[in-house]
Amino acid sequence: MTSLEAHGLIVDVPGRASGRPLDLRMAPGERWGVLGPNGAGKTTLLHTLAGLRVPRGGEVHLEGRALSRWRRREVARRLGVVFQERHDEFPASVLETALIGRHPYLSPWQREGETDIARAREALRHLELEHLEDRLVSSLSGGERQRVSLATVLTQAPCWWLVDEPTNHLDLHHQVATMALLEQQARQGCGVVMCLHDLNLAARWCSHLLLLYPDGEACWGAARDMLVPEALERLYNQALTTVDVDGAPVFVPVR
Amino acid sequence: MSDAETRRGIPTGTWPLVLLALAALLSQGLALALGSVSLSPDALLAVLGGGGESLHRTLVLDLRLPRALAAFGTGALLALAGALMQVLLRNPLADPYVLGLSGGASVSALLAMLAGLGGGLVAGAAFGGALASTLIVFGLAHGTGSWTPTRMLLTGVVMAAGWSALISFLLAVSPVEQLPGMLYWLMGDLSYAGSPWLVLGVAALSLVVMAPLGRTLNVLARGGMQAAALGVAVRPLEWTLYLVASLLTAVAVTTAGSIGFVGLMVPHMLRLQLGNDQRLILPASLLAGGTLLTLADTLARTLIAPQQLPVGVITALLGVPSFLYLLYRSR
Numbered sequence: 197m198t199s200l201e202a203h204g205l206i207v208d209v210p211g212r213a214s215g216r217p218l219d220l221r222m223a224p225g226e227r228w229g230v231l232g233p234n235g236a237g238k239t240t241l242l243h244t245l246a247g248l249r250v251p252r253g254g255e256v257h258l259e260g261r262a263l264s265r266w267r268r269r270e271v272a273r274r275l276g277v278v279f280q281e282r283h284d285e286f287p288a289s290v291l292e293t294a295l296i297g298r299h300p301y302l303s304p305w306q307r308e309g310e311t312d313i314a315r316a317r318e319a320l321r322h323l324e325l326e327h328l329e330d331r332l333v334s335s336l337s338g339g340e341r342q343r344v345s346l347a348t349v350l351t352q353a354p355c356w357w358l359v360d361e362p363t364n365h366l367d368l369h370h371q372v373a374t375m376a377l378l379e380q381q382a383r384q385g386c387g388v389v390m391c392l393h394d395l396n397l398a399a400r401w402c403s404h405l406l407l408l409y410p411d412g413e414a415c416w417g418a419a420r421d422m423l424v425p426e427a428l429e430r431l432y433n434q435a436l437t438t439v440d441v442d443g444a445p446v447f448v449p450v451r
Numbered sequence: 452m453s454d455a456e457t458r459r460g461i462p463t464g465t466w467p468l469v470l471l472a473l474a475a476l477l478s479q480g481l482a483l484a485l486g487s488v489s490l491s492p493d494a495l496l497a498v499l500g501g502g503g504e505s506l507h508r509t510l511v512l513d514l515r516l517p518r519a520l521a522a523f524g525t526g527a528l529l530a531l532a533g534a535l536m537q538v539l540l541r542n543p544l545a546d547p548y549v550l551g552l553s554g555g556a557s558v559s560a561l562l563a564m565l566a567g568l569g570g571g572l573v574a575g576a577a578f579g580g581a582l583a584s585t586l587i588v589f590g591l592a593h594g595t596g597s598w599t600p601t602r603m604l605l606t607g608v609v610m611a612a613g614w615s616a617l618i619s620f621l622l623a624v625s626p627v628e629q630l631p632g633m634l635y636w637l638m639g640d641l642s643y644a645g646s647p648w649l650v651l652g653v654a655a656l657s658l659v660v661m662a663p664l665g666r667t668l669n670v671l672a673r674g675g676m677q678a679a680a681l682g683v684a685v686r687p688l689e690w691t692l693y694l695v696a697s698l699l700t701a702v703a704v705t706t707a708g709s710i711g712f713v714g715l716m717v718p719h720m721l722r723l724q725l726g727n728d729q730r731l732i733l734p735a736s737l738l739a740g741g742t743l744l745t746l747a748d749t750l751a752r753t754l755i756a757p758q759q760l761p762v763g764v765i766t767a768l769l770g771v772p773s774f775l776y777l778l779y780r781s782r
Contacts, residue, residue, distance in 0.1 A: 248679050272682030283674035285541055286727040292669075299670050300682035304663035307730075352681070 198274075198355055199223050200245065200387055204254035206412075207244045209237040215412020217254055222404070224355065227382050228389045229398035229419070232408035233432055238391040239280065239360055241408065245389060246277045246358050258356075272300035276354035278345050280361050284334045291329040293344050294319055297351030319350035322377065324370075338365035346374060357381055359390040363397060375401040395432075395447045399423055407431050467725055471738035475523065478745040482519035483511050485753050517647050522748040522762070523741035524650030525641070525707045526717075530740020531657060532699040533714025534732055538668050539692040540600040543722070546715035547700035550607030553711065554614025555584025556704040561621045561633055573636075574705045581701035584610065589693060600675075638761030639710030641748050653702050657695055658737055664688070665730035672727060710763045713740050716770045723777045743769070 202218040218241075222228055230238045243249040245256055247263040256263040258274060276297075294316040295308050302308065320326045323343040328336065333344060342365045349357060357378060363371040378388045379401060392398045398405060398419070405422040408414050409431060416422070423445060429436050435450040483499075484490045488510060490498070497503035498511045529547075536545045547553065559580025563573045588610050592603035618637065625633060661668075667688065671678045675685045703710070717740045721732055747765035754760060 243676070246680060248676055268679060268684050269682035272680060275680075277676075277680040279674075279677060279680075281674075283541055283672070283677070285543060286672045287722060288673075288727055292726070292728070293673075296670050296673065296681060299666060302666065304667070307666075 198259055198387070199257075200275075200356055200389070201257040201260075202245070202254065203257060205244065205251055205256060206253040207237050207240045208249065208252040209235075209240050209412070212237070213412050214252060215409075216414050218406075218414060218416075220406070220416055222387050222389065224385050224387045225382050226387055226404050227378060227402045228387075228404045228406060229402035230389065230391045230406045230408060231395065231398055231428075231431065233410055236408040236410050237412075238408055241406075242277070242358050242360050242389065242391055246275055247271055248277070269300050272352070272354075274354055275356040275358065276349035276352045278349050278357070278359040278362065280364060282341060282345060284341075288333050289329065290320065290325060290331050290333055290336070290344055291316055293333050294347045294351045297348045297353075300352065315353070316347075316351045319347040322350060323347045324373075339367060339370060342366055343370065343374075346377070350377075355386050357386055357388045357390075359388065361393065362390050363392075363394065371397070395428065399445055399447070467731065468734055468738065471735055471742065475738050475742045475745075478742045478749075479519055479523065482522070482745050482749045483515050485749055486510070486515060487756055518641055518644055518748065519745055520647035521644035521650060521706060522641050522745045524647055524654050525644070525703045525710070525741075526713055526744025526747075527654040527737040527741035528650055528657075528699045528703040529710060529713040529744070530717035530736040531654065531661075531733060532696040532703070533716075533740075534718035534729070534736040535661070535668075535692050535696040535699075536714070537718055538672050538729065539689060539696065540604050541672060541674060542600060542604055543719055544715070545604060545607075547696060548709075548711045548714060549611060550588055550604070551610035551614055552581050552584050552588075552697060552700045553704055553709045554611045554618070555587070556581035556701065557637055557709050558614050558617045558621065559583070560636060560708070561618065561625075564629060564633055564636070565621065565625060577708075578701045578705045581704050582697065584614070585693070585697040585701075635761050636708040639708045639763035639766075640759075640761055641707045641751075642759060644706050650702060650706050653699065654737060654741075657699055658734060660695065661733055662730075664691075665728070665733065668692075668729040668733075669727070672729075707762070710744070710766060712763070712766050712770050713744060716774050717743060720774060720777055 200222045202220050205218040206214045230241060232238050240249060244251050247256060258266065258271065263271065295312060298308055298312040298315065317326065317329070320329055323346055325340065325343055325347060328340065333341060336344065346362070359378065362374050362378060366374060375397060378390065382388050402419050404417065405419050406414060406416040407422060407427065425436055425438050425447070428447065436447045437450055439446050439448065480495065484492070484495045490507060490511070494503060494507055495511065498507050533546045536547055536550065537543055539545070556577040557580070560573050560577040563576035568576070588603070588607045592606040622630065622633060667683055670681050670683055671685070671688060679685045718732060718736045721735050721739060725731055725735060743766065744762065747769055748762045751760040751762045751765045
């Protein structure tokens, strides 16, 4: 029972009507994409699912128990979050940054041991960052920092990945590599929820989609049922043309 | 790749602490040996070993040792408080003084002096003023909206400006004969420090309290949301940090008046050299802050003896060039 569920969930976006409460069950192995225009509340929803924001109504359940009744540390062992914003005011190396993913597993007096460091190095290798491990994070490019954040959650090894814009700042190769990493995690039994701007990435890599409209309305379901051009045009208030590439739809905005 | 871009993966090394501890001992030795009557290393060792001339014994054990230890303890508290505040506000420029704590303490202490109260009551007033300022800043920063580090920093900075206006007002209306005492208090003065055991005890205790929180503070330095996502109970931790840092500052201000700069500079200098692992930075701040203030106080006593200088002037004169040098070299 490692599902992540929303029960009558209304996220708290200031100054917006409550809209339709979310009642959905996300199961391990599924890759959920959250789509919506700017300001629709994608990030707020992700933070609410992670228990980092209090919802206006309803509850999030992890493994059948309300998130608010979990200890934060226990949640952190099951649920990893990749944020859009990062704080690099203080100097920290790439390896140190990946290592904070082990925090939920260590007791206060415990130092990071050999196995923790090995896990962090493995995660860095997975994201092609091993040659940067001694560099200061603040000296990296935006895409490299994004991969360090992914490596931190990979080190954390949660069963749920909540990712805000996984492909932010990434070049094409690393976009594909990142989506493949999330797909691989899902195959190994993790659940993945990601906020996405790119409709076509969602169409290619997500098994389920949740469409968030600016007025708080929402609809969700299996990806193939949700990728209806009319619904997507209404979502983004933008006319779309659909072309077929390798048997999958590709959506192109009309000029 | 320059020096600043690389950093050893995990600073497990304890050698910086060993070096800093040696520097602390050395600074204590200097503080005990130097003064109106300077002692040779042999004479100093003889006194510390329980022998030596009786004049030397009085000089070292009754006069210089309490003051040197008080200087060390006060510097340690200030540096530790600065390091904690910087993590709390995720801002390397935060410091209890920037946040108006010393301002509150100063106004309260000056009022006590104006009322003609004695040393112990002035100290008590300073302690109360620092805590009152803490509560005002924290309460106002809470406000009706959300609590953010930026909001808190701004509240503190504006409060500090308000306190500083009140200080100028009090100085302007005070009788002339009271001004020197007030100015010395405002610039920091260890000559009335009294027993050093309070500051030393509080410094040691706070290090013990903070020791198990080191890794958690490292995570908090990455931002509140990130820390919560990694299992940190952020709000209780932030309260703890703020209260501990405020108490440390209040005790330091009560002992030695208002000494700026140590809390801001010492942790920052150490971070430039050692990275930002709080398990290393917190004890290192304690040792380096204590050493800096001991040396500064020794200079303040001896530079233009028999006259004494305010120690805050010396910390700034020593600290500013070394800080600027480190900052210049780091990028």
